Amino acid sequence: KTSFSEQTEWMLKVRDQRCKTSFGALFDHFAPRLRGMLMKNGFGAAQADDVVQDVMLSVWRKAASFNPERAEVSGWIFQIARNRQIDVIRKERRPVPEELAMPESTDVDGEQVLGVEQETAKLRSAIARLNPEQRELVEKAYLGEFTHSEIRDQTGLPLGTIKSRIRLGLERLRHELKGER
């Protein structure tokens, strides 16, 4: 049997066996990081805790829609957290795409899962190689409630420069991903 990353293994056990020990392992890894992300985004401690609770319960309840052939655990949880954050901040449900029908069998295409994991690892190393300035812009683009014009206000750089820098940073990420496709 091919072995996947720890996180994928935990998540598959949660999905297929409703394993609480594996859920605990996911909780211990992600809950403190989610809390860090939320508090950096301006959530107070109590509000952040509420969102962490909702997100981790969604991870348990929506586990059936986790598909390692398409997404890595952290990206899947990120997206749940982001939707929840928007629900809380804007008091509205964020529009989400129609879910794809899940395959009837829970057999995983091991090669595809490993492919996704390898691609994501490449992406991570690309992110790790960004210089601090680029890294900050990528973080703002992906994590902040910032629009491009808000970024301009914060850094005092002209909008055009920021836009092209974000694109350059992204392009590097994209190329890194594409090389593996």
Add this chain to the structure above:
Amino acid sequence: MTEISHHIPQSVLTAYVSGSLARPFALVVAAHISICEDCRAELAAHEAVGGALLDDFDPIMVSDDLRDRVFAGLDDDIVEPAPVKGTAVYPAPVMELLNGKAPKWRSLGPGAKQCILEAGEAGSVRLLQIAPGFEVPDHTHGGLELTLVLQGAFKDEGGRFARGDVEVADDDVEHTPRAEMGEPCICLAATDAPLEFKGLMPRLLQPLFRI
């Protein structure tokens, strides 16, 4: 699935993933991704960036109390509501706004109808239906406009747009999309500023029509 040639720009996908995209545009993105495999894959790549950043965050200790609360919730019998399904024309996120019913069309002049799905401070999102051979009424935008074709096709200065295609237009674009012959062209159109249709009715009446 027919070939889609005009997709969601990367910058718009990033904004969608980060949550900073205004709701009307987020609806168009969600509707497009519902019917476009390419952009669904692109979205997954962007979410992977978010996931990598999340994984990198400095952990902040979580109380045992919170852990206990979450574990206590695992055995709750929560029935998630069945997700809304899309139809051959309207993708799921649009059907959701229509509450599962057919759109109620209002005339916008000869050969053009609209059905406003949402209008608010963040902008508006509507369905437009243009009869074969007719033009979308002459208009300008105060900001960004994203248009997703759901049925039929139109042509304008930017090219040909058929089911699944997205046209991005901004403030200074004055385009005159014309529906092709065949089926009426139905589009989902989002703007972050009120659309101004010219010469259709006195400006004073516009608030009544919410355009």
